[in-house]
Amino acid sequence: MMNEPSHRRENTSRDASVTAACGVCGRSLPPGPATQRWCSPAHRQMAYRRRHQPDVPAVALPAARSRRAQTVYACPACDQRYLGVQYCSDCYTFCVRLGPGGLCPHCDEPLTIAELLASRGEDR
Numbered sequence: 447m448m449n450e451p452s453h454r455r456e457n458t459s460r461d462a463s464v465t466a467a468c469g470v471c472g473r474s475l476p477p478g479p480a481t482q483r484w485c486s487p488a489h490r491q492m493a494y495r496r497r498h499q500p501d502v503p504a505v506a507l508p509a510a511r512s513r514r515a516q517t518v519y520a521c522p523a524c525d526q527r528y529l530g531v532q533y534c535s536d537c538y539t540f541c542v543r544l545g546p547g548g549l550c551p552h553c554d555e556p557l558t559i560a561e562l563l564a565s566r567g568e569d570r
Contacts, residue, residue: 466482468483468485468486469483470484470489471485514530514532515530516529516546517529517544517546518544519532519543520541521534521536521539521541521542522541523537527544527555528541528556529547529556545559547561550562
């Protein structure tokens with residue numbers, strides 16, 4: 447801007463009848479440069495995030511589920527298997543993750559998906 451005074455201008459109109467308002471909350475802006483559009487840095491950041499955020503989907507997303515509950519673990523000392531438990535209470539050691547899986551429908555022992563698919567391929 448040409449011939450702009452070196453001191454800070456206030457956010458008012460030329461006739462000082464209208465003051466500028468914050469782009470987020472609508473409150474009048476404190477005295478400052480004429481280019482100021484927000485009343486605080488937090489509102490400036492909020493406005494930026496609103497402009498650059500992708501559209502929110504209309505449907506609600508399901509709550510996140512823990513993967514640990516569907517993971518098979520094995521104790522390296524006693525070779526006991528657990529579903530969703532990472533610590534062997536008999537040996538007092540941490541278990542090794544074998545992979546995703548669940549309980550066998552026949553014997554209720556934890557099986558990984560890979561073991562289930564391998565045993566199914568051998569039966570054919």
